[in-house]
Amino acid sequence: MGGSSEKEKALTPKQARFVEEYLIDLNATQAAIRAGYSEKTAYSMGQRLLKNVEVQKAIAAAQSKRSDRVGVQAEDVLRELVRVGMSDLRKAFTADGKLRPLNELDDDTASAISSVKVVTRPSGEVDEHGNRAVEYVHEVKLWDKNSALEKIAKHLGMYVERVEHTSPDGTMTPAPAVAIYELPDNGRTKAD
Template sequence: MRGKAKKLSAKHQRFVDEYLIDLNATKAAERAGYSKRTAGQIGFELLKKPEIAEAISEAMKAREQRTGITQDRVLRELARIAFFDPRKLFDADGRPLPISELDDDTAAAIAGLDVFEEYEGSGEDRALSGYTKKYKILDKNTALTNAMKHLGMLREKVDLGLPAGGSLLRVEFVEAGKQAQGETHE
């Protein structure tokens, strides 16, 4: 721990370290050695402790510094894929540009490049006649969907485990005279 943060117990520090793996408090509590049965509640409670929240924040900042991976950088890369223009792969005559001539935004949208040698003739007369290049592009639709989720344009469907047509609120009507006697009408 750095800074003015309180010293954590070994188990709490383990929770912090495990939480950074997937940002799932329940799984982090389990991996830190808490009971699987109570891990959900314990994970929730641990996240509310100021010293643990501070330790998580410091650890995330340290990781960001070490790796250079920030939310802004991830979003910039996502935008490069989402707004990729395939015309930038070709010259004015429609020939693929050498990969070394692609701008950074275009290159960032490429997942891979396959190069195939082409030959003419056979046997001793066989000669290299050229290359076929195939660019593999990252999925633009997935990038756009992820960007839309980040911006709140798409909402994840939450499964509440209700039966089809079920509701969250159950309303029962009781006849006025029978309510006082503890009887209900169904």
């Protein structure tokens, strides 16, 4: 009889190696190859291993351990995605259009900034000593907001995958043909 008193099945050495390799890039086919499975069967073997309950438990445990070790949880990643997805570039500038000093930016705005480039160029003005004035142009680049919003929406289940039922010419794809066969009377009655 199965139950909680039964010992969990241990992974084979190859399965354990698959788990280690899978955590590198989350690619089941490549993990299967690196774990020593045949290249010919690596795709199907990788899929089969991912469906194995013991392998799933080992992957989940390893991911949890790694997450604890580096101090990053799913909520942390989601929080950063929200910072990027809901960012407002206007918060990086003062009312007169000057870039705020970076130490004055709130955490959400600072997290959304990918890079800041400062370009100096002559302004055309000359001071009383005959020196040409320089103006500073700040180019602020944000992380990809659309990508962040898409990831948030997927996480929240807002995207539903749909199957296309139209052909390239715009018409509906025909339903599969249905064959109806009439079975010959075998001489039985309903009472039989």
